Amino acid sequence: MSSARDAITPDTKDWTWVLERPCPECGFEAAAHDVSELPALLDATSSSWSRVLGRGDASHRPRPGVWSPLEYGCHVRDVHLLFAERVRLMLAEDGPTFANWDQDATAVERDYRRQDPAAVAVELVDAARAVATLYASVTDATRGRRGLRSNGDEFTVESLGRYHLHDVVHHLHDVGADHR
Secondary structure, X not given: OOOHHHOOOOXXXXXXXXXXXXXXXXXXXXXXXXXXXXXXXXXXXXXXXXXXXXXXXXXXXXXXXXXXXXXXXXXXXXXXXXXXXXXXXXXXXOOOEOOOOOHHHHHHHOOHHHOOHHHHHHHHHHHHHHHHHHHHOOOOXXXXXXXXXXXXXXXXXXXXXXXXXXXXXXXXXXXXXXOO
């Protein structure tokens, strides 16, 4: 049974602005990265996430209302899975519209707080490798293929990849870890 103390305030911010300017919170500059760099960068971040999930405090929330490193790791694993699905759609279809994803509902439904950090680390690395393989298949001819979020935001394969990478790096910052 969860209490008000366990509740996480949903993040309803529109983060697409990170495609145009550096993030003042984590310092990451998405526009500085080419889609061809994504496979190596995602591999490096998955190594960082493995270290985070191996910490003794991975399941501990730093304060009420803030996800634990484990919960952030579960989210990042699921972000990799979601973005792999979206990249596949963009490479296979003309202008697909992505289904809405409620990250907060997913956290509750999948019970992030009670997952095994070691299992999540393996799943996160596997998911990062799978989506990195998709980004590695992107060519000059396909990097500009477009897709739409359910709210109408338009992405190219490359901008979606940059947006994806920011999410992963930003959450490493949230848990006090380096993205290299």
